[in-house]
Structures are given as structure tokens and as C-alpha cells.
Amino acid sequence: QSSGFCGLQSDELIVDSFRLQQQIDELASFSDSSAPSVTRILYSEADVRARRYIKDLMDSSGLIVREDGVGNIFGRWEGSDSMAPAIATGSHTDAIPFSGKYDGVVGVLGAIEAINALNRTGFKPRRSLEVIMFTSEEPTRFGISCLGSRLLAGLPNMKSSLERVVDKDNISFPDAAAIAGYEFALETLLEVPLKEDTYAAFVELHIEQGPILEEEGIAIGIVTAIAAPASLKVDFRGDGGHAGAVLMPSRNDAGLAAAELALAVEKHVLETQSADTVGTTGVLELYPGAVNSIPSAAHIEIDIRDIDEQRRNSVIQHIKVSASEIATRRHVHLDFQIVTQDPPAASSQKIVKAIESASQQLGLTSKHMISRAYHDSLFMARVSPMGMIFIPCYRGYSHRPDEFASREDLSNGIKVLALSLLALSSD
Ligand code: GLV
Numbered sequence: 302q303s304s305g306f307c308g309l310q311s312d313e314l315i316v317d318s319f320r321l322q323q324q325i326d327e328l329a330s331f332s333d334s335s336a337p338s339v340t341r342i343l344y345s346e347a348d349v350r351a352r353r354y355i356k357d358l359m360d361s362s363g364l365i366v367r368e369d370g371v372g373n374i375f376g377r378w379e380g381s382d383s384m385a386p387a388i389a390t391g392s393h394t395d396a397i398p399f400s401g402k403y404d405g406v407v408g409v410l411g412a413i414e415a416i417n418a419l420n421r422t423g424f425k426p427r428r429s430l431e432v433i434m435f436t437s438e439e440p441t442r443f444g445i446s447c448l449g450s451r452l453l454a455g456l457p458n459m460k461s462s463l464e465r466v467v468d469k470d471n472i473s474f475p476d477a478a479a480i481a482g483y484e485f486a487l488e489t490l491l492e493v494p495l496k497e498d499t500y501a502a503f504v505e506l507h508i509e510q511g512p513i514l515e516e517e518g519i520a521i522g523i524v525t526a527i528a529a530p531a532s533l534k535v536d537f538r539g540d541g542g543h544a545g546a547v548l549m550p551s552r553n554d555a556g557l558a559a560a561e562l563a564l565a566v567e568k569h570v571l572e573t574q575s576a577d578t579v580g581t582t583g584v585l586e587l588y589p590g591a592v593n594s595i596p597s598a599a600h601i602e603i604d605i606r607d608i609d610e611q612r613r614n615s616v617i618q619h620i621k622v623s624a625s626e627i628a629t630r631r632h633v634h635l636d637f638q639i640v641t642q643d644p645p646a647a648s649s650q651k652i653v654k655a656i657e658s659a660s661q662q663l664g665l666t667s668k669h670m671i672s673r674a675y676h677d678s679l680f681m682a683r684v685s686p687m688g689m690i691f692i693p694c695y696r697g698y699s700h701r702p703d704e705f706a707s708r709e710d711l712s713n714g715i716k717v718l719a720l721s722l723l724a725l726s727s728d
Pocket residue numbers: 438439673674675676
């Protein structure tokens with residue numbers, strides 16, 4: 302018994318990784334691109350089907366399911382002390398265009414399986430346990446990352462942003478939400494933020510999305526901090542015109558302004574001489590997009606991250622200065638918007654310890670690491686002590702179709718999650 306973990310022998314904990322893999326594969330079939338890639342954008346039909354799938358699974362695992370006005374989904378296992386702040390875990394199931402099956406999904410399906418595994422041992426939680434499926438961790442549709450968890454954390458100005466945003470087809474946020482069955486998404490926004498002390502802990506299981514664990518042959522990554530992300534939207538507008546008839550000196554080509562800015566982003570990032578600073582121009586759209594037409598408009602979206610928030614902010618300032626310098630020199634109109642600019646988050650020591658002990662109890666190697674990707678945990682950290690469990694993924698691939706995590710690694714992660722939830726809920 303002395304090796305027991307809060308009264309549970311670790312070999313009593315059994316994860317059904319075959320069934321989990323079937324679920325991962327089934328969820329991947331709800332997609333707007335063909336296999337092996339997955340595309341599941343906020344409030345699309347594929348997203349709605351994924352939501353239904355998760356709610357059904359929660360329900361068959363005996364969880365009490367509820368959903369808020371924007372579609373954050375909660376499955377609750379009522380603890381014996383139902384008034385005590387609960388322990389939550391979860392992630393997202395939306396997927397960026399042409400990505401893979403594991404990002405986010407592992408933290409939702411894996412959480413449900415962790416609950417099932419605990420349930421099978423006969424364990425009864427003291428604090429209630431909740432699995433959360435967050436709405437739109439990915440910024441694809443409306444440019445706002447971690448939408449559901451941002452709202453849960455009660456970030457200011459969200460209502461006014463959501464009243465204004467439209468997607469690339471000019472569909473507004475409330476219209477998109479209504480199509481997915483969330484008719485009152487804007488009206489109920491005030492009810493979404495979590496009440497104080499709703500959760501005593503939030504733990505997210507996720508694939509690493511980087512190569513370190515696999516390279517070093519380590520089973521579990523214990524996240525100590527999440528790097529600070531930011532995103533920018535820039536539009537340049539010129540006069541366009543005929544690609545043959547307008548001579549070079551008379552042009553103000555919006556596309557070339559955008560191309561220059563993309564290179565300036567890389568330059569400003571490299572100038573920091575810090576390996577921790579990264580910048581990406583992942584969207585570059587030209588209008589009207591015809592080979593024989595000078596681009597009259599260019600839209601670009603830029604992602605900047607760093608573990609050092611000040612340094613990240615100073616890169617953004619440099620990019621902004623370059624954008625106006627380019628616009629002036631090329632005689633194009635500039636619209637520069639900082640869409641999100643979030644601080645980093647630190648994990649709770651107590652949750653780090655719980656994950657460490659759980660890994661030890663299971664005989665799994667682990668190491669502390671920083672998450673350079675962002676997660677809903679970044680925002681949950683504002684309203685709850687937070688921690689994250691990483692598992693290795695093939696070559697560190699993520700946000701691409703060949704993203705992969707082995708059943709063994711998945712199973713390890715789920716066991717560590719289950720034991721961590723057990724310890725935190727008993728505390
Ligand atoms: C979101 O998935 C991100 O980290 O970019």
C-alpha cells in the first residue's frame with residue numbers, strides 16, 4: 302500500500318487506448334478537408350458535429366453536461382463535497398485549416414478517458430471534476446484566439462470586439478453562432494465569465510507540438526509557463542490597375558507593401574538575437590487576385606510570440622513603424638490592427654508538483670518545459686491555478702496533417718492526468 306497514490310495503486314488505473322484511438326479517428330472524420338488533414342472551424346457543421354459527439358461521450362461517461370452561450374461545454378462529475386471549488390481539465394476540438402487529429406482533441410477525449418479510468422477504479426472524488434471543451438481555441442474564423450477561455454476568464458472589451466468582427470465571407474459573429482445553434486451568443490455574454498473560485502485547479506493535457514520530448518525520450522512534459530502570444534492584422538490599399546498599361550513609376554502596389562512588411566517581420570524578430578522570439582506571416586491575401594491586375598489591396602496576418610513580454614511588445618512596435626514607413630514610401634493606405642496581445646502565464650507550483658508525483662508514481666520520465674504554443678490554459682490561469690501535461694508527438698509536428706501521438710504516449714498522458722486529478726480533487 303505504501304506505493305499507493307492517494308489510496309490508489311497505479312496499476313489499477315487502466316486506459317482504453319484502442320477505444321480512444323477510435324474516437325480520435327472518428328472525430329477526425331468531422332472535417333472540411335479530406336483525410337489525413339483535418340479542418341474544423343468555429344461554428345461550421347463539422348464543429349457542430351464534434352460538439353454533439355463530445356456531449357454524447359460526456360453523457361455516456363455519466364457526466365452532467367451543460368453548455369454556455371458561446372458553446373463552451375462542461376461535463377461534471379459531482380464530488381462528495383459539491384460546494385468545494387472543482388478541479389477542471391479540458392482543451393479544444395476546433396482545428397485550423399489542413400491540420401491534424403491530435404491538437405486539442407487529446408485534451409478533451411483524453412480527459413473523458415481519464416474520468417472513465419478513475420471511475421473504473423471505484424474512486425469517488427471529493428471535489429467535483431469537470432471536463433471542458435472550449436470554444437474556438439484557434440483564431441481561424443474571427444482572428445481571436447482562445448475565444449471561449451478568454452470569455453470564461455472575463456476579459457474586458459470582448460463584447461464590443463465580437464459585435465464588430467466578421468469572417469472572411471463577411472458573416473458576423475452572432476450570425477455564425479446562431480447558425481450553430483447559439484442564437485443568443487452576444488446577449489448571454491455577460492453570463493459566460495466564471496464566478497470566483499469556481500475551480501481550485503485547471504489541468505490541460507496536450508501534445509507537445511515541438512520535438513523535445515521525443516528527441517530526449519521523455520514521456521511527460523510538465524509545463525511551467527506559457528509564452529506570450531500576439532497577433533496583428535494589416536491592410537494596405539492602393540489604386541490597383543492594369544498589369545500591362547500602368548507603368549512602374551505610376552504604381553502603388555499594395556501587394557508589394559505587404560511583401561515588404563512580411564520580410565520586415567522576419568528582420569525585426571531576428572534583430573532581437575533571441576531564439577525565444579518568433580514571428581510568422583501566415584496569411585497574405587491579394588485583391589483582386591488576378592495575374593494581370595496590380596494588387597489594389599493586401600491583407601496580412603502576423604503572429605508574434607516570446608517568453609519575454611516586453612521584448613515581444615517591442616518587436617510589435619518595430620513592425621508598426623516599418624508598416625507606416627512602407628505605406629508612406631509606397632503611397633498606399635495603411636490599416637494596422639493589434640488583434641490580441643496577451644501576457645504569458647505561469648503554472649501553479651502545486652499543480653506542477655501533482656503532475657510530478659503522478660509521473661513518478663507511474664514510473665514515467667518527465668521534464669519541466671515552457672509551452673511556446675498557446676492554449677486555453679493561458680486564460681484559465683487568470684481564474685484558477687493552472688498546469689499542463691505534455692506528451693511527445695511525432696517529430697514535434699503540429700498544425701499539419703501528419704501530426705501524430707502514439708497510443709502508448711497518449712495512455713501515459715491520460716494516466717498522469719487521471720492521477721493528478723485524483724490528487725487535486727482529494728486535497
Ligand atoms: C494555437 O493553436 C497556437 O498555439 O497557435
